[in-house]
Amino acid sequence: MNPQNNKLNITIDNKLYAVKKGSTILNAAQENNIYIPTLCAHKDLTPYGGCRMCIVEVEGARNFLTACTTPVEEGMIIRTHTDQIQKERKEILELVLSEHTSSCLICDEKEACRNSMTTIRKAGVTTGCRYCPNDDKCELEEVVSWLKIDEINHPVFYRGIQVEKNDPFYDRDYNLCIYCGRCVRMCQEVRMANVLAFTQRGRFTVIGPAFGRTHVEAGCEFCGACVEVCPTGSLAEKYNKWDGVAEGEILSTCGLCGVGCQIRIQVKSGKVIGVLPAEDKLVNNGQLCVKGRFSVNELVNHYQRLKKPQKTVGKAILDINWDEAIEIAADKLKDCPPDEFAMIVSPNCTNEDLYIAQKFVRSVMSSNNIDTTARLYYDSGLNDYLNLMKKSSALSDMKNSSAILCLGIDLRYGRSVVGVEIRKALTREAKLITINPNEHSLSLNADYWLKPNPGEVTDYLKTLLKLLNNESQGIKDENLNAISQILKNSENPILIVGSEFLNYPESPEIFQQINQIADKIGAGILSLPAQNNLYGSLLMGAYPELVAGGTANKNPSSTENNTWNTYKISSGKRLKVAYIVGETEPTSKKIADFVIYQNIYPVEQKELVDLSLPAAAFTETDGTFINGEGRIQFVNKAIEPPGVSLPDWKIICKIAQKMGAKDFDFSNVAEIQKEISQNSPRFKNLDKLKRKPQPLPEGITLQANQKQDPRDKKTTASYNLYKKEHVYRGIPLTDKVEGLKKLIAEE
Amino acid sequence: MNHDYSGIFSNYAGLEGDLIPILQQVQLKFGYISTQSTKEISKFLKISENQIYGVASFYSQFRFTKPGRHSIKICMGTACHVKGGQILSEAIERELDVIAGESTKDGRFDFHRVACLGCCALAPVVQINDDIYSQMTVIKLQEILGKYE
Numbered sequence: 068m069n070p071q072n073n074k075l076n077i078t079i080d081n082k083l084y085a086v087k088k089g090s091t092i093l094n095a096a097q098e099n100n101i102y103i104p105t106l107c108a109h110k111d112l113t114p115y116g117g118c119r120m121c122i123v124e125v126e127g128a129r130n131f132l133t134a135c136t137t138p139v140e141e142g143m144i145i146r147t148h149t150d151q152i153q154k155e156r157k158e159i160l161e162l163v164l165s166e167h168t169s170s171c172l173i174c175d176e177k178e179a180c181r182n183s184m185t186t187i188r189k190a191g192v193t194t195g196c197r198y199c200p201n202d203d204k205c206e207l208e209e210v211v212s213w214l215k216i217d218e219i220n221h222p223v224f225y226r227g228i229q230v231e232k233n234d235p236f237y238d239r240d241y242n243l244c245i246y247c248g249r250c251v252r253m254c255q256e257v258r259m260a261n262v263l264a265f266t267q268r269g270r271f272t273v274i275g276p277a278f279g280r281t282h283v284e285a286g287c288e289f290c291g292a293c294v295e296v297c298p299t300g301s302l303a304e305k306y307n308k309w310d311g312v313a314e315g316e317i318l319s320t321c322g323l324c325g326v327g328c329q330i331r332i333q334v335k336s337g338k339v340i341g342v343l344p345a346e347d348k349l350v351n352n353g354q355l356c357v358k359g360r361f362s363v364n365e366l367v368n369h370y371q372r373l374k375k376p377q378k379t380v381g382k383a384i385l386d387i388n389w390d391e392a393i394e395i396a397a398d399k400l401k402d403c404p405p406d407e408f409a410m411i412v413s414p415n416c417t418n419e420d421l422y423i424a425q426k427f428v429r430s431v432m433s434s435n436n437i438d439t440t441a442r443l444y445y446d447s448g449l450n451d452y453l454n455l456m457k458k459s460s461a462l463s464d465m466k467n468s469s470a471i472l473c474l475g476i477d478l479r480y481g482r483s484v485v486g487v488e489i490r491k492a493l494t495r496e497a498k499l500i501t502i503n504p505n506e507h508s509l510s511l512n513a514d515y516w517l518k519p520n521p522g523e524v525t526d527y528l529k530t531l532l533k534l535l536n537n538e539s540q541g542i543k544d545e546n547l548n549a550i551s552q553i554l555k556n557s558e559n560p561i562l563i564v565g566s567e568f569l570n571y572p573e574s575p576e577i578f579q580q581i582n583q584i585a586d587k588i589g590a591g592i593l594s595l596p597a598q599n600n601l602y603g604s605l606l607m608g609a610y611p612e613l614v615a616g617g618t619a620n621k622n623p624s625s626t627e628n629n630t631w632n633t634y635k636i637s638s639g640k641r642l643k644v645a646y647i648v649g650e651t652e653p654t655s656k657k658i659a660d661f662v663i664y665q666n667i668y669p670v671e672q673k674e675l676v677d678l679s680l681p682a683a684a685f686t687e688t689d690g691t692f693i694n695g696e697g698r699i700q701f702v703n704k705a706i707e708p709p710g711v712s713l714p715d716w717k718i719i720c721k722i723a724q725k726m727g728a729k730d731f732d733f734s735n736v737a738e739i740q741k742e743i744s745q746n747s748p749r750f751k752n753l754d755k756l757k758r759k760p761q762p763l764p765e766g767i768t769l770q771a772n773q774k775q776d777p778r779d780k781k782t783t784a785s786y787n788l789y790k791k792e793h794v795y796r797g798i799p800l801t802d803k804v805e806g807l808k809k810l811i812a813e814e
Numbered sequence: 815m816n817h818d819y820s821g822i823f824s825n826y827a828g829l830e831g832d833l834i835p836i837l838q839q840v841q842l843k844f845g846y847i848s849t850q851s852t853k854e855i856s857k858f859l860k861i862s863e864n865q866i867y868g869v870a871s872f873y874s875q876f877r878f879t880k881p882g883r884h885s886i887k888i889c890m891g892t893a894c895h896v897k898g899g900q901i902l903s904e905a906i907e908r909e910l911d912v913i914a915g916e917s918t919k920d921g922r923f924d925f926h927r928v929a930c931l932g933c934c935a936l937a938p939v940v941q942i943n944d945d946i947y948s949q950m951t952v953i954k955l956q957e958i959l960g961k962y963e
Contacts, residue, residue, distance in 0.1 A: 255865070260862075261861070261862035261864055261865050262862070262864055263864065264862075264864045264865050264867065264868030264869075265872075266867055266868050266871045266872075267871050267872070268872045275864075276864040276867070277852060277863045277864045277866065277867030277868075278852075278867060278878070285863075285864055286862070286864075511856065511860055512860060
């Protein structure tokens, strides 16, 4: 056994092992499959040494040492479960259990109860066995049974703490808490949100925010990271508390915003029971925001989902089968002239859906009338926003950045994973400047927080640009002077642009100024749009001005010399047939003589559509998204869509085939991707894809909308829905996800 | 509520380690740590209010309620305990509708139970402001409370 350079020789339980220098006894043991019980240790957290379960005997040491905090040394002789250690562990754990409403751990009927778990009949009511979720994730129970503890030789001290149920998404029962501190360390070390802290002391210690505030009041981001690391039932997700153990998990991409977090969809009995973050080093680093973590299951399992095709006959809604529905659609579309047809498609759809949609419009309908609702969302700032995406940098670039400028973005709920990366950058001495009229999740961390009133933003940015151009004469503003110095002297600066300024009438100017600042200081831009696949919709050509591959359409108008777009829904020529894919009804008036509506939820005002086709959500289909960084990401089908619902591309193909079109006989998304790759070389060899981000190609330009006066209610009122940020396929998440209602107040 | 904190903060560099001295100075100036205080300290030190509260609530020297006009301390040391300190404490709680560590609603008294006042021969002992009352009974205590408005 020659000691190698980076290895040490140690003895664990009379066996020799060569282990990595610098690892702890616990790491060394785990690497060699030796079990040492732990409760407070966690792979993502720094060693804590709090629970004392991992004590081991080290020859020569005066006391037992905690394996999680003791680094290995050459020649160490370690014993992990001598009789005396086991006795001490039992004693320690019994003390822990004396403060835990723990009867289920030592209950005689534990095994019989396991399958039903929610019954209280089998155990005393006061023992609280009803409190824990039945997800089989109780680490305390594992250690108790490993130590064979079957009785507690201490008087039980029940803390009688009121269960906290007022906050959305998860309940907290600190009577079950064992003070391992995992949630506190998660909140402080990893998320750096600092909402959880140990308060009070001794037997009165509780975990929670200051002054007994609720988590909503205390600035919690509801990322759920604390829930995931809790080794007991103290923290439990409300929605899937009784759903049991997931049967499997599917790796996929979250479709709720342009960050594109990698997720593990938890599946049981054909239902999404939860979503957990994937360990992805490129995008979300094992973290999620409240939308990805807690709202997907509610959104896709909702009882209101559209499950069958429906037709409107007079005032009645009739369920019909697919054959009839496709026939009706094909029939209406066949006779529709190209300039009297329009398709509105959602930038939440997959690339494959979007490609098929535009192909249908162009080759079957011989029209160019296809547009997404992004045009209405970005309004007059659309083109300038796209220009920001042409300078996009990667989220991981923040690692090398010494200055971060956040413009009009609040990262508390949506995109909170970006906030985590920013706070990480701050621990590396990066400087943070935020420009936001409102209090936001980074206002405490920011080195400078500028609060321009709406209307003043352009003035601030203009002044900042002057300072960056060394035209500082007469500019006395100390903050702006300091900020310009920081930006000038920074390495790899990054500008992060949010949605706050989108509703300002001067948004085009603001985006242009941001662009100029980026040019001046050589900064990358992270724009991370609200629409998860905005980039994809552009590259697939789901706009009159663009064709597949994202190149300019030489002749975007259909027949007249006038390009159609969503702005003309209510003002342009009356449409004969409108086909809405993955969006809700755009106005309160019917937009065409015949409206085909294809989405995951039924339309709210039934009289506005004639035919409803049930579509699949992103958890129910395969395909790809392109996130705000320009990274192609995989969407994998986790469950079957409800009822007879189908993915968008399949429905469109069926209609196209019914209309006699030949090139629509795709049987899976790989075949569509093959066709896409003819226009977009990036789609070649998707399997070997390195998922490299790529800024939006220079050529992608859309006709900017006329600057609108927001006070002119006539032009904007009907599109208000499309102004909301937290929307999936036209449906505000707050409508379907109960907990988000409490958190996000969208106008 | 617009107390001036800048005078206190100007003595510190704004490092994490300044938290406890700042808390002490704030308590000295205002008598307790208010939600307003934690907010101001939070902004100055860039530490969340939750963490500040976590630290402050660990130490018994910090209080989070406004002190009353008069301060009652009841000794719970060994001698006073044996001679009925607990009964006095319960009497106060009942009489003034206050729990140990907090102040009465009308702001007249704050009430604390303390370990030993150092005059065990006089047990049970009650201290109100700087006055020591020895060999107390519930009736005597009720009479004495009337002296403080």
